[in-house]
């Protein structure tokens with residue numbers, strides 16, 4: 001690949017220089033870089049930086065890849081790194097990666113650098129670029145989407161972790177003839193303060209919600225609706241919370257926590273699962289802690305998410321399924337305007353190999369009450 005300087009939107013991609021060494025050390029010794037770039041030496045020393053400038057980056061170029069420093073176009077100061085590596089010439093495919101130094105984050109540097117290098121790589125003859133993020137690396141996934149990459153799947157246990165263990169890696173891909181981005185998202189972000197009617201508020205579920213989620217999802221009446229109907233282990237709940245933001249970005253499920261505005265306490269969960277985007281249908285699931293029930297809070301929360309789903313997300317039909325004997329959630333659905341459509345016999349796996357019925361409710365935008 002040709003080593004030309006690339007001018008991007010507010011960034012310059014240029015070869016590394018000896019006077020980048022101090023910034024490289026400061027950037028690579030940052031906790032976030034250490035967390036998400038497991039392959040880098042830790043601690044990252046001046047010798048490591050000198051090796052990268054003098055040997056590592058030139059070797060990437062020699063192998064057909066590209067290793068650029070991202071610099072400020074006005075001062076030329078080092079801001080981060082972006083590169084294309086792991087070239088498969090026969091497939092005209094490679095992998096793109098990046099990191100940004102702490103002093104330059106949150107102002108579009110990674111997005112601009114990724115867009116610029118992606119365009120250059122396609123102009124140089126590549127047709128497919130892969131980008132891998134860890135599921136909890138939300139900032140990087142937002143960069144991928146902003147730069148036109150699309151979610152392709154999960155590579156199970158593909159990411160070895162410093163200190164042992166492995167994590168899943170999410171694969172994002174852009175093809176040479178894909179639009180430049182941002183990639184359309186099925187589930188947009190909530191407004192900055194979440195959704196609220198002044199009494200309850202809904203905010204995205206995050207890694208700090210493990211205790212609440214675990215209490216909710218191990219309640220017998222919630223377990224009965226799970227597939228299979230078994231309580232999750234703590235590790236499964238942790239994983240669900242850790243990947244909630246990513247599932248939202250990918251467009252599979254908007255996982256929400258219900259907060260009592262008066263106390264600021266969280267006591268319930270609501271999930272909008274976009275199970276059939278092709279036909280505009282999404283599923284609603286909900287659960288509240290026992291001592292939160294009977295105050296109308298879930299009805300309020302369901303109304304908030306229903307309005308968001310229809311008016312902002314663009315869902316055309318919402319549905320929910322309940323066990324026939326579980327009447328409280330059916331009452332909540334009816335208050336919001338959902339209509340009972342029937343019973344699906346033997347719909348779900350029950351305990352010990354049995355099958356259980358599910359009562360199906362659905363709501364169209366005009367049914368809302």
Ligand SMILES: CC(C)(COP(=O)(O)OP(=O)(O)OC[C@H]1O[C@@H](n2cnc3c(N)ncnc32)[C@H](O)[C@@H]1OP(=O)(O)O)[C@@H](O)C(=O)NCCC(=O)NCCS
Pocket residue numbers: 032033036037098099100101104105106107108109110111112132133134137138139140142143146
């Ligand atoms: C990922 C990284 C490169 C992003 O760099 P950046 O220059 O700040 O990225 P941008 O400003 O272009 O975009 C960052 C996006 O993430 C969002 N973001 C930043 N921190 C976030 C966080 N903790 N949680 C959620 N979103 C976050 C920003 O709001 C922005 O999204 P938006 O434009 O939709 O609002 C930087 O955080 C980094 O170097 N991380 C460590 C190394 C790494 O993870 N590299 C990628 C490995 S796959």
